[in-house]
Amino acid sequence: MKNMTGEGRGGGAEPESCFSYFFEPRSVAVIGALREGWFGGYVIIKNLRVFGFPGEVYPVNPRYDKVLGLDVYASVKDIPAMVDLVIIMTPAAVVPSVLEECGACGVRAAIVVSDGFAERSEEGARLQKELVSVGRREGIRILGPNTVGVTNTANGLVTTPYEFGYSSIRRGFVALAGQTGIIAPQAVPYEDLQYGISKICDFGNKCDVDEADLLEYLAEDAETKVIAMYLEAIRDGRRFLATAKRVVEKKPVIVLKSGRSEAGAKAAASHTGTLAGDDKIYDAAFRQAGVLRIQNFRELFEIPKIFGQPRPKGNRIAMVTMTGGAGVMSTDIAYECGLELARFSEETSNRLGEIFPSLAKNPSDVGPALFADDIIQIYKKAIEAALEDEGVDCVSVVLWTGEAAPPPLYVELFKELKERASKPVAIWAYSAHLVLAQELSRELEKLGFPVFSDFETAVRALGMLYKLSKRVND
Amino acid sequence: MKNMTGEGRGGGAEPESCFSYFFEPRSVAVIGALREGWFGGYVIIKNLRVFGFPGEVYPVNPRYDKVLGLDVYASVKDIPAMVDLVIIMTPAAVVPSVLEECGACGVRAAIVVSDGFAERSEEGARLQKELVSVGRREGIRILGPNTVGVTNTANGLVTTPYEFGYSSIRRGFVALAGQTGIIAPQAVPYEDLQYGISKICDFGNKCDVDEADLLEYLAEDAETKVIAMYLEAIRDGRRFLATAKRVVEKKPVIVLKSGRSEAGAKAAASHTGTLAGDDKIYDAAFRQAGVLRIQNFRELFEIPKIFGQPRPKGNRIAMVTMTGGAGVMSTDIAYECGLELARFSEETSNRLGEIFPSLAKNPSDVGPALFADDIIQIYKKAIEAALEDEGVDCVSVVLWTGEAAPPPLYVELFKELKERASKPVAIWAYSAHLVLAQELSRELEKLGFPVFSDFETAVRALGMLYKLSKRVND
Known part of the structure; x- marks a missing residue:
C-alpha cells in the first residue's frame, strides 16, 4: 500500500x-x-x-x-x-x-x-x-x-x-x-x-x-x-x-x-x-x-449475534417453548433453513414425561406443564435435557416472562445453564409487558445468550450457524 | 343452525x-x-x-x-x-x-x-x-x-x-x-x-x-x-x-x-x-x-393495522425518510410488492427543493436537510407535499425521535396531518432509545396512524392495502 x-x-x-x-x-x-x-x-x-x-x-x-x-x-x-x-x-x-x-x-x-x-x-x-x-x-x-x-x-x-x-x-x-x-x-x-x-x-x-x-x-x-x-x-x-x-x-x-x-x-x-x-x-x-x-x-x-455461540455438530434442533403455536411455526422455519427436529432419546423423553407429557416431545411445550411445578424449574429441566441429549445439536428457547416468572429468576437460571451450554442456544422472550420482555432480553444478552426479536429469527439464526459450521466442517 | x-x-x-x-x-x-x-x-x-x-x-x-x-x-x-x-x-x-x-x-x-x-x-x-x-x-x-x-x-x-x-x-x-x-x-x-x-x-x-x-x-x-x-x-x-x-x-x-x-x-x-x-x-x-x-x-x-387507512387510488408510493439507507431498502420492497415510486410533480419538487435538495426527489430524505430548518417543520413540509401531490397514492414515513425531536412534537404534527390525510400512511419510528421509539409509536397509534416494527413491514403493508384495493376497484 x-x-x-x-x-x-x-x-x-x-x-x-x-x-x-x-x-x-x-x-x-x-x-x-x-x-x-x-x-x-x-x-x-x-x-x-x-x-x-x-x-x-x-x-x-x-x-x-x-x-x-x-x-x-x-x-x-x-x-x-x-x-x-x-x-x-x-x-x-x-x-x-x-x-x-x-x-x-x-x-x-x-x-x-x-x-x-x-x-x-x-x-x-x-x-x-x-x-x-x-x-x-x-x-x-x-x-x-x-x-x-x-x-x-x-x-x-x-x-x-x-x-x-x-x-x-x-x-x-x-x-x-x-x-x-x-x-x-x-x-x-x-x-x-x-x-x-x-x-x-x-x-x-x-x-x-x-x-x-x-x-x-x-x-x-x-x-x-x-x-x-x-x-x-x-x-x-x-x-x-x-x-x-x-x-x-x-x-x-x-x-x-x-x-x-x-x-x-x-x-x-x-x-x-x-x-x-x-x-x-x-x-x-x-x-x-x-x-x-x-x-x-x-x-x-x-x-x-448467533456467531458467539458454539458451533453445532449437526442440524438437529430441539425447541423449548411456552406456546405450542410458536413450536409449530418454528418447526416450519427450521425445515426451511436446513434444520430438522431432534428426536429425544428415550431417557430424555422419560425424564421430561415424568414432569408433564407435553414436555416429552419436541417441540417441548412448557405451557401446559406450568402448573406441574415452578415455571423456572420446568424451563430448567427442559432446557438441560435438550442440552444433554446427544441427539440434539442446537436449542431454540421461547421464554415467557411476567409477574409469575420475572426476569431475575431467568437470569439466575441462565447463569447456571451457561456453565454447561456447549451447544448453541437462541432465545425469544415475550411478555404482556414490553419492559419485562426487554429487561429479560437485555440481561440474557449480557450473559452472552443471543435473544432475537421473534422466534422465527431465532431459528433462522441457528440455521445460518449450522450452514456455516457445515461448510467449515466439510 | x-x-x-x-x-x-x-x-x-x-x-x-x-x-x-x-x-x-x-x-x-x-x-x-x-x-x-x-x-x-x-x-x-x-x-x-x-x-x-x-x-x-x-x-x-x-x-x-x-x-x-x-x-x-x-x-x-x-x-x-x-x-x-x-x-x-x-x-x-x-x-x-x-x-x-x-x-x-x-x-x-x-x-x-x-x-x-x-x-x-x-x-x-x-x-x-x-x-x-x-x-x-x-x-x-x-x-x-x-x-x-x-x-x-x-x-x-x-x-x-x-x-x-x-x-x-x-x-x-x-x-x-x-x-x-x-x-x-x-x-x-x-x-x-x-x-x-x-x-x-x-x-x-x-x-x-x-x-x-x-x-x-x-x-x-x-x-x-x-x-x-x-x-x-x-x-x-x-x-x-x-x-x-x-x-x-x-x-x-x-x-x-x-x-x-x-x-x-x-x-x-x-x-x-x-x-x-x-x-x-x-x-x-x-x-x-x-x-x-x-x-x-x-x-x-x-x-x-394498515386496513384502518384510506384505500389508495393507485400504486404510487412516496417515501419520506430520515435515512437514505431505509429509502433504498424500502424501494426494493415496494417494487417487490407491486408498488412503484411516485414521481413528484414539478411543483412538489420545487417546493421541497427550496427547503433542501435531498427532499425534492422520492425517497425524500429529511436526514441531510436537518440543519436547514426545524426537524419537525421539515417533516411537516415533506409529508404534506407527498399527501397533496396528485401523483402520489400512498406514503411511507420513517421518523427519527430523540432529544432534538421528541415524541410530543411529532404527535402535534400528526394531529394536524390527520385532518388532511386522505391517503394511506404507514410509519416506522426509530431512536437511539427504545422508550422514545415506543412512546412515539404508541402515541401515533392512538391517533390512528399505523406504526410498524420496521420500514420493510410498513411498505409491505401499503403493498397489501394496494393489492386489496385493486381487487375491490377492478
Missing part, C-alpha cells in the same frame, strides 16, 4: 490495513463546525470524551479559542503534534483544500462527514473526484464523504456527530458496516439492547476506502468474530470477491445488499452516489465467495 | 352466528378451579371485573362459598338464571359430564379451557369426541378445548385465565384469531402498544366451532374492519373457502398458515390435535378465496 508509509503508527512498522488509522488513531483532529448543539464537531469531541477515547483530540476552527476545555487550532497546520486521523465537517466546497493542508502535516486518514458530494449533484460529483485525487496525492485514505464515521468499542472512538444520549456500548464481537448512518449509535439503541459491538463503520459515499479494505482489517481484528454489512454497491467486485473468500475462512461475513430492483438501484445512486449493478451477479458472487446473504434490515443486526 | 334455538338471546330473535354467545353473552358461568393465584377461574372472574364486563358472572365450584364477593354455586344447575356462556376449566375427564349438566340448564355456548384432550393422548382424543357428541346432543356450541377463549373490547369480555397485569385494551378494528393462546392478552403487550382490537379468539383444539363460524360472525361485526387468523389446519376446507369468498367482499381476511413442512404439520397435530394437510392446496385455496396469505407471526399483528 504505497500511501501508507512507515512514518505512521507504532514506531515505523507498516500497518496491515489503512483501517488501523480509522479505528486506532493515537490522535484525532476535528475540523469544522464547533457550535454547541446536538450536531457537529462539538458533539464529536463530546462523544470522544464521554466514551473515554484516550488519544489526543485537537479541535480545528479559526473562529474558536476553546471548546470543551480544549485549545482550538486555526488550522490543522498549527497542531504541534502528529495527527493520525482527521474528521472533516466543513462545507463541501472547501473539503479538498482542507485535505490538502492535512497532507502537508502527515495525516494518514480522513473521515469526511460533510455531505453535498456525488449524492447531491454533478458539481458534488466533481468535488468528490477532486477530493479523491487530493487524497491519492497526499497519501491520505478517505472514509466517506457523507458519513458519520466509525465506532470502536475497544478504545472509545465514536466519531458520530450527533448527540445520542447514552455513554457506553457493550464490547462485543459483532462488526457492523454499511453505506448508511442507521447502523451508528445515534440510530440504534445499542445500550438499551446490550448489543455487543466491536466496530461500526459507515462507508458513506465510499469514494476511497471500501468494503474490501474493511474486510481485510476486520479479518485480523481480534475483537471481531463476525462481520455484517449493508451494501448498496460494491466498488471493486473482483477484489471484494477475492478478499471475502479469504476472510470467510476466518470469520463469517453476512451481507444485506439493496438495490435489488432497478428503482432501488436508482435510489441508491442518489443516496450515496454509487451504482448498484445487476443483483443476480451479486447473488452468484456472494455464493461463490461464501458470503451469507440476508434479506432484511432486522437480520443485519440479529443474525450476527 | 339447529342447535341455536330462539330461546337464547335478545328476546327470541335467532342470533346470526353461534359466536354471538361467545362474544356477547349476557351472563357467564365460570366452572372449575377458583383458587386465588395467577391462573384459573379466579383470574377469569377478576379479568371480567377489571375489564368491566357488564353481564352477570356466576362462579361454580362445590368447594367454595364466595369468590371475589360473588356467591359460588355448587353446580351450574343451582344458578337461578339463564346462562349464555360457560367457561369450563375442570379436569379433562369430567368436562363431558359438566357440559351435560349445562345442557340441562339451557346453556348455549361453552369455552373449554381445560387441556388434556386430542393434543395429549389417545384417551384425550376419545374424551374430545365424547365432548363433541355431548355438545351436539345438548345444543351447546364448544370453543376449544385447550383454549384461553375470547376477548371482546366492546363489552369487556376477557376470558383469559392468566393474570397479565393490565386492565384495558384499546377498542379498535382488528379481529385476531388463531389456534394458539399467544394472540391473547397475557402474551401480547396490547396496552403498551396501544394496539386497537375488536375481538380475539383462541380456537384451541377446534373440536366444534371453527374458523368458518368465526368468519361468519366477524363479517357482520360492526367493530371489525379486518380479520387476521393463525391456522394450523382448516376443519372444513370447502366451507371455509365458500365463507371466506363471501367475507372478503366485506372486509379483508389475512391468514398465517403453519404446518407448511411435514414436520410442522406433525408438530401441529401434537399441539392442537388437528391435521394440517398439504400446503400447496391451502395456498391455492387462499388465492381462490381472495384471502391474503402472510408468512410470519410479526405480520399477523402488523399487516392488519
